[in-house]
Every structure is written in C-alpha cells, then in structure tokens.
Amino acid sequence: MYPEPARPTAAERAVEVHQPTPIQPVVVQPAAPMVPVQPGHVPAVASIVLPDGRVVTGYAMNPMQPEPVVAKPPVSRAAVNVALGGVGFLAVCGGLLLLTTFIAALTALITQLIVLAAVIFGGWFAVQVLGTRGHGGGTTVNIRKAVIKRNRFYG
Structure with a gap:
C-alpha cells in the first residue's frame, strides 16, 4: 500500500548532533508598587x-499569613483517657464491693430465718409428739399373773 519511510543509516545517525538551547538569565526587576487595600471591601x-x-x-x-500554631x-489525651479509665474502674470496684457486702448480709439473714424456723417448728413438733394425750399424768400398767415355763412366757 504505502511505501515504508526510509530508515537512516548508521552513518547518517552518527552525523546527527543536538545542541542545547541556552537559557537566557532572568533579570530581576524591582517589585512594582502595590495598591493599598482597605480591609472590608473588594479592592479595585x-x-x-x-x-x-x-x-x-x-x-x-x-501577603499570605502563616496558619497559627x-x-x-x-497533658496528653492518652493520659487523660487512662486517668478516666482508672476513675471508672474504681467506681465499678466500689459498686462491686457494695454488691458483695449486700449479698453476704442477705445470706446471713436467710440463714438466721431458717434457724429460727427450725427452732420454732422443732419446739412445736416436740410438744405434739411428747406431750400428753388425755392421760392423767401417769403410766398405766396392767399386771397379771404370768407363767414362765421352759423359757417361754405365757401371759
């Protein structure tokens, strides 16, 4: 279709020389005067x-003002967080101490109520079992003539 462009030979490539372009030095001119600006309105x-x-x-x-530092x-924030954590931990420990004290007192109260119920119920039970049931206050024994023959009792 299209003919290929001719490639430069090695001799042509060796002849090619690139010269750098010199940079012209910048002459610093004195700064132009600035128009004073009144604060609070758009300058002209x-x-x-x-x-x-x-x-x-x-x-x-x-001119740009640097940001205030x-x-x-x-005190660092980490130190404040550690201190607040310690205060919270102490508050929880105090609450746990009160909770365990309450549980111990409740356990002692329940134990005393059980002992009191056992004493009252035991006394009532003893009166019912060992008390008199219409007897006059003595033991009645019927005595008969007993016959014992050859290690046998005949009553």
Missing part, C-alpha cells in the same frame, strides 16, 4: 506597567 482593579512595556492587570493581594494541651 490595578494595572502595572512593567519596564519592558508589558501591562499586568489584576487585584492587589495581601495550635498550642498543645499540657
């Missing part, structure tokens, strides 16, 4: 004529 457009004759038009800008607190 200013035009400055440079010494080489070019005209630059734009707004006058205030935020002062670090005298």
